[in-house]
Amino acid sequence: MLIKHTKKSQLKESQLTSESVYKERRNIIKGLGLAALTIPFIKPASASVFDIFSSGNDQDKNALFQRSALSFTKNTNYQSLTPLTPEDKVIQYNNFYEFGTGKGDPAQYSQQFKVDPWSLTIDGLVDNPQTLNYEDLLKKFDIEERLYRMRCVEAWSMNIPWLGFTLATLLKQAGVKSDAKYVRFETVFDPDQMRGQASRFVGGSINFPYVEGLTIEEAMNPLALLSVGLYGKTLAPQNGAPIRLVVPWKYGFKSIKSIVKITLTDKAPVNTWQALGPDEYGFFANVNPRADHPRWSQASERFIGEGNVFQQSRQNTQMFNGYEEEVGHLYKGMDLLRNF
Numbered sequence: 001m002l003i004k005h006t007k008k009s010q011l012k013e014s015q016l017t018s019e020s021v022y023k024e025r026r027n028i029i030k031g032l033g034l035a036a037l038t039i040p041f042i043k044p045a046s047a048s049v050f051d052i053f054s055s056g057n058d059q060d061k062n063a064l065f066q067r068s069a070l071s072f073t074k075n076t077n078y079q080s081l082t083p084l085t086p087e088d089k090v091i092q093y094n095n096f097y098e099f100g101t102g103k104g105d106p107a108q109y110s111q112q113f114k115v116d117p118w119s120l121t122i123d124g125l126v127d128n129p130q131t132l133n134y135e136d137l138l139k140k141f142d143i144e145e146r147l148y149r150m151r152c153v154e155a156w157s158m159n160i161p162w163l164g165f166t167l168a169t170l171l172k173q174a175g176v177k178s179d180a181k182y183v184r185f186e187t188v189f190d191p192d193q194m195r196g197q198a199s200r201f202v203g204g205s206i207n208f209p210y211v212e213g214l215t216i217e218e219a220m221n222p223l224a225l226l227s228v229g230l231y232g233k234t235l236a237p238q239n240g241a242p243i244r245l246v247v248p249w250k251y252g253f254k255s256i257k258s259i260v261k262i263t264l265t266d267k268a269p270v271n272t273w274q275a276l277g278p279d280e281y282g283f284f285a286n287v288n289p290r291a292d293h294p295r296w297s298q299a300s301e302r303f304i305g306e307g308n309v310f311q312q313s314r315q316n317t318q319m320f321n322g323y324e325e326e327v328g329h330l331y332k333g334m335d336l337l338r339n340f
């Protein structure tokens with residue numbers, strides 16, 4: 001595989017996929033006798049994908065997922081981030097392998113995804129195991145707006161106005177037992193609705209359901225948010241409706257989407273990307289401009305603002321994505337160059 005010998009600065013986005021995924025796909029392609037064909041491993045989003053929401057075709061509009069307005073308060077501590085990534089980019093340039101590996105696939109293939117009824121179970125080492133339904137997620141907690149940076153491990157970033165409530169609020173209500181050390185999150189498994197779960201090729205060879213984890217201290221940090229909306233409205237399926245995690249000091253893959261299960265445990269969960277490529281992805285995955293990915297630099301990022309998503313200017317990446325003051329103490333004494 002030539003990626004290892006390519007200068008980091010020459011890496012294209014289509015190459016920013018885990019090597020094990022690449023190899024696995026190579027094997028599948030060989031098995032199919034298609035080795036001579038050039039297959040793009042991460043399909044660049046085409047212009048037509050960015051047009052799907054502005055299409056004049058009424059039938060298309062009827063097929064679109066309807067987002068509802070949410071009432072919320074603005075958290076004054078998190079209102080001053082500029083510029084925001086335009087809403088159409090936030091909802092059309094996504095990573096959600098359950099719907100495909102291309103950046104436009106989640107928006108294209110998730111519009112019929114059913115989010116109501118939904119059930120989110122909180123279990124494991126808690127005093128009050130419980131299951132919340134769709135209405136609970138939107139009505140049971142005070143919803144606030146927070147503007148957060150989001151930094152993907154692929155070296156692009158966005159500024160997003162999320163709506164949600166802190167993970168700590170939910171965990172306190174469930175009553176965390178003293179022997180709980182970790183929180184494990186799981187995405188819905190529904191291959192009938194998620195084409196990437198029905199086909200290993202479409203879903204990037206991931207063993208679904210997608211799993212993520214945090215330590216209890218990380219989960220209780222006031223920055224960790226359970227999001228139910230963005231830009232004033234409920235989440236679209238491609239962003240992880242009806243509820244997803246947002247941990248802005250960590251690479252985006254930690255912010256697991258469409259969660260159905262939160263389990264308090266005494267064992268460190270093995271998260272999806274760590275299982276797929278342990279040499280490249282780990283449990284902590286804190287944003288760190290000095291700790292390069294084995295195949296590319298993490299020192300800077302392509303900030304997605306106005307204009308073509310692939311022709312954006314680069315900006316320096318900040319330690320803990322700019323949230324060092326809030327979370328740096330969680331990692332005192334840890335070798336931060338080895339913590340991926």
Ligand code: MTE
Binds near residue numbers: 097152210
């Ligand atoms: N959650 C699930 N279940 N499946 C995924 O493929 N992708 C992750 C994360 N959460 C992913 C996921 C990655 S790599 C990123 S960068 C963010 O979602 C992207 O969130 P966004 O599409 O809302 O910007």
